[in-house]
Amino acid sequence: MSGSDEKNEEGQGRQPYSQYQLELYMGAILGGRKPITTTDPNKLEQEARKSMSPEGFNYVFGGAGEQATMEANRLAFRQWKLIPRFLRGSTAPRDLSIKLFGQTYNTPLLMAPIGVQAAYHPSGEKGVASACAALNVPYIYSTASSMVLEDVVASTTTTTPTSSSAPPSPPKWFQLYWPLDDEITASLLGRARAAGCTALVVTLDTFTMAWRPLDLDAGFLPFAKGEGNALGFSDPVFRHKFAEKFDGDTPETNVMAASLFWTGEVFSGQGHTWEDLATLRRLWGHGPIVLKGVLSVEDALLAAEHRFDGIVVSNHGGRQLDGVLPSLEMLPEIVDAVGHRLTVIFDSGIRTGADILKALSLGAKAVFVGRPIIYGLGIAGAEGAQHVLAGLLADLDQSMGLAGVKAVEALNRSMLRRINYGGDIKSSL
Numbered sequence: 001m002s003g004s005d006e007k008n009e010e011g012q013g014r015q016p017y018s019q020y021q022l023e024l025y026m027g028a029i030l031g032g033r034k035p036i037t038t039t040d041p042n043k044l045e046q047e048a049r050k051s052m053s054p055e056g057f058n059y060v061f062g063g064a065g066e067q068a069t070m071e072a073n074r075l076a077f078r079q080w081k082l083i084p085r086f087l088r089g090s091t092a093p094r095d096l097s098i099k100l101f102g103q104t105y106n107t108p109l110l111m112a113p114i115g116v117q118a119a120y121h122p123s124g125e126k127g128v129a130s131a132c133a134a135l136n137v138p139y140i141y142s143t144a145s146s147m148v149l150e151d152v153v154a155s156t157t158t159t160t161p162t163s164s165s166a167p168p169s170p171p172k173w174f175q176l177y178w179p180l181d182d183e184i185t186a187s188l189l190g191r192a193r194a195a196g197c198t199a200l201v202v203t204l205d206t207f208t209m210a211w212r213p214l215d216l217d218a219g220f221l222p223f224a225k226g227e228g229n230a231l232g233f234s235d236p237v238f239r240h241k242f243a244e245k246f247d248g249d250t251p252e253t254n255v256m257a258a259s260l261f262w263t264g265e266v267f268s269g270q271g272h273t274w275e276d277l278a279t280l281r282r283l284w285g286h287g288p289i290v291l292k293g294v295l296s297v298e299d300a301l302l303a304a305e306h307r308f309d310g311i312v313v314s315n316h317g318g319r320q321l322d323g324v325l326p327s328l329e330m331l332p333e334i335v336d337a338v339g340h341r342l343t344v345i346f347d348s349g350i351r352t353g354a355d356i357l358k359a360l361s362l363g364a365k366a367v368f369v370g371r372p373i374i375y376g377l378g379i380a381g382a383e384g385a386q387h388v389l390a391g392l393l394a395d396l397d398q399s400m401g402l403a404g405v406k407a408v409e410a411l412n413r414s415m416l417r418r419i420n421y422g423g424d425i426k427s428s429l
């Protein structure tokens, strides 16, 4: 896949994803090559199931409870249908760029923060971050990462910034599972700042793990093996506090105790309140703060009242409280209530370009996508993740064209009609 970013006469660069469809056809026609894995979002899940370890696949795939919310996320997308327009002149080249917090982003897609990426493929966070960098997609580093923040950033940062051919690294964001101890929080945020993360995502909905039958039945909990703790174990303040409490031990000499100590810090946040968020703002000090996991108009209004820069309308991909509404259901109401006061981002259930179109038309300024990219990683490492990302962006680009829209900023609700055939996903196809 080419990583070129040439400028054309209309100012919007020829994007690395915009030729991907042609590249795949030509590879097949001229070279007899097949894509590295399927281009079909549903088959992708099946391919991942075959390639990944059962525990790894189930961890990514699984929802909470009976997966009612996870299924509802997909059903919600099926209920909105697009209304295309024609004969309005060429839509090419499409402008997928957006403005978020005063900065221009090439596309409205960001890689969702996903924990423990080395559990799905040895290239882990570095693999996904490099796939994102090749496509200019922002990478959001999770607090529960299996690789050290600074190492992941160094692995994707261009070492020769003066070279005119090298595209600049896309922005990086940092996702926080909020520790109880402010000194540890301060240290993590200071490191994220120093590593160049430009925005802070604070996840509200996962202060404790939900009831996840697939993982419970397999007894799979990455932290118990010391996985997903790299950020904490590499943190000087955390290490100091651990040594103080455990007689000079280090996370390396006493993995189990250090894992418990770390997870006790980052997954015990139910005590935090709206008032405590002031501390976070002070500790972060610079750049936007986005609250992830908002599902009610009331909490969205509170986020605006507390002057947060953004929210992610999300149900964590149906992995937390089973039975909650699909996040797409709440998106229009939340946008109407607070869209003029803060930036509304969306995630949970996006699988296709048309899904992204729908979320943006309902008022989201940008979207996060999680599982599909991790399936690509699990199947074929960084190359697989890049294939999925490029496919999703190419699909979005083409779907926009087919809908008769030239720029993301022109999307609006008049492009959508809600239909409800009732019943399950298949009957509403």
Ligand SMILES: Cc1cc2nc3c(=O)[nH]c(=O)nc-3n(C[C@H](O)[C@H](O)[C@H](O)COP(=O)(O)O)c2cc1C
Pocket (backbone or CB within 6 Å): 059, 060, 061, 112, 113, 114, 115, 116, 142, 143, 144, 175, 203, 292, 314, 315, 316, 317, 318, 319, 347, 348, 349, 350, 368, 369, 370, 371, 372
């Ligand atoms: C395996 C896995 C791990 C995740 N880890 C995190 C995490 O560490 N932090 C976080 O804020 N969200 C995490 N999420 C939630 C995602 O950021 C995102 O909200 C969700 O995946 C969106 O749904 P989708 O997978 O349908 O796109 C995780 C999701 C998955 C599937």
Ligand SMILES: O=C(O)C(=O)c1ccccc1
Pocket (backbone or CB within 6 Å): 114, 115, 116, 144, 206, 228, 316, 319
């Ligand atoms: O599994 C998740 O959804 C998640 O958010 C998480 C939390 C801790 C470690 C890894 C992932």
